[in-house]
Amino acid sequence: MINHNTNIIISGGGTGGHLFPALALGSEIEKLNSKINVHYVGSVHGIEKEAFMKKNLTYTLLPISGLHRQINFTSAYKNMLLPYRIVKSKKIVQKLFANISPSLVIATGGYASAMPLNEGIRRNIPTIIQEQNAFPGITTRWFAKKVSKIFIAFKEAEKFIEKKCILSGNPVRSELNKGNRDEAIKKLCLKNDKKTIFVFGGSQGSLFLNNLISKIVNELYNLDIQLIWQTGPKLYEKFKNHKNELVTIIPFIENMADAYAAGDLIISRSGAITCSEITYCGKPSILFPYLAAAGDHQTKNANSLAKEGASILLNEKTCNDSDLINSIKNLIFSKDRLKKMSKASLSLSFPNAVNKISKEAIALINNV
Numbered sequence: 435m436i437n438h439n440t441n442i443i444i445s446g447g448g449t450g451g452h453l454f455p456a457l458a459l460g461s462e463i464e465k466l467n468s469k470i471n472v473h474y475v476g477s478v479h480g481i482e483k484e485a486f487m488k489k490n491l492t493y494t495l496l497p498i499s500g501l502h503r504q505i506n507f508t509s510a511y512k513n514m515l516l517p518y519r520i521v522k523s524k525k526i527v528q529k530l531f532a533n534i535s536p537s538l539v540i541a542t543g544g545y546a547s548a549m550p551l552n553e554g555i556r557r558n559i560p561t562i563i564q565e566q567n568a569f570p571g572i573t574t575r576w577f578a579k580k581v582s583k584i585f586i587a588f589k590e591a592e593k594f595i596e597k598k599c600i601l602s603g604n605p606v607r608s609e610l611n612k613g614n615r616d617e618a619i620k621k622l623c624l625k626n627d628k629k630t631i632f633v634f635g636g637s638q639g640s641l642f643l644n645n646l647i648s649k650i651v652n653e654l655y656n657l658d659i660q661l662i663w664q665t666g667p668k669l670y671e672k673f674k675n676h677k678n679e680l681v682t683i684i685p686f687i688e689n690m691a692d693a694y695a696a697g698d699l700i701i702s703r704s705g706a707i708t709c710s711e712i713t714y715c716g717k718p719s720i721l722f723p724y725l726a727a728a729g730d731h732q733t734k735n736a737n738s739l740a741k742e743g744a745s746i747l748l749n750e751k752t753c754n755d756s757d758l759i760n761s762i763k764n765l766i767f768s769k770d771r772l773k774k775m776s777k778a779s780l781s782l783s784f785p786n787a788v789n790k791i792s793k794e795a796i797a798l799i800n801n802v
Contacts, residue, residue, distance in 0.1 A: 567587070712779060
């Protein structure tokens with residue numbers, strides 16, 4: 435039983451897919467045991483830099499970055515700096531461990547998660563990996579044999595991992611399915627009697643999805659379908675002129691519970707956390723996997739929903755605006771089909787994931 439202040443490290447970030455589970459777990463662990471202090475570790479190059487500061491959390495940012503795969507001078511230069519950044523990051527991590535003596539390390543993925551995980555293993559501290567995707571990331575595959583426990587969100591992931599895994603689902607923010615449709619429609623200045631599509635391409639937005647949606651805005655208007663469209667902060671200026679009385683365009687949505695509550699149909703990429711949020715909210719979806727994702731993991735994520743009838747999977751290389759409009763019409767005007775997809779979606783959710791992983795994490799500390 436933890437009866438004194440205990441420090442733990444949760445490392446992960448780079449993208450929302452790795453950051454949001456880290457934040458959800460940290461919040462739940464501190465809620466379950468007030469004597470546990472969470473110290474977050476991320477990268478100066480990831481979105482966590484702003485998130486940690488905004489939420490007034492205790493954190494350390496490493497200068498580490500991922501390998502740049504583009505073939506140009508800038509990428510080559512950044513890759514040349516990588517060995518220096520690794521050495522510097524390693525020293526920062528070692529100093530952090532010496533200062534706070536963590537009793538547990540949880541890694542949620544991203545290039546900043548590997549170093550604290552490795553240091554935890556080296557020091558024989560209990561370690562946990564929370565793997566979000568159907569195809570495990572490189573950190574999971576590297577450290578699988580050495581960590582104390584691995585939690586996975588998709589059962590398909592276990593065949594790629596050389597260790598017994600715990601199927602828990604992804605930790606998602608508990609408030610996501612608490613939105614009220616009528617209130618959400620009102621807040622978003624939409625109409626209550628119209629079918630609504632919520633489209634987004636992850637926290638940073640998707641240029642492909644935005645371009646595709648821009649081609650069908652007028653047809654959606656003619657079909658009397660309204661749209662909640664999250665473009666991503668950097669892409670907002672390019673697409674904001676498509677706004678009309680049925681189209682609400684937002685750079686970034688803070689209150690995702692409202693957007694999910696308002697949407698009758700979701701159109702999005704198929705990042706792991708996006709898929710988990712969609713099933714958690716029991717929403718039908720049209721998914722466009724990002725084909726350049728490592729190990730094509732977004733296609734594997736989307737397939738896990740599509741094969742159960744919760745989603746329609748479309749390929750960005752072959753799908754055009756006519757294909758998307760036809761898919762939308764076939765779904766959104768069929769109350770029966772939407773209901774079946776919604777039921778299938780909800781059946782794939784793990785509503786207690788964050789609580790389950792957090793309790794197991796605390797148990798690991800107690801057993802030391």
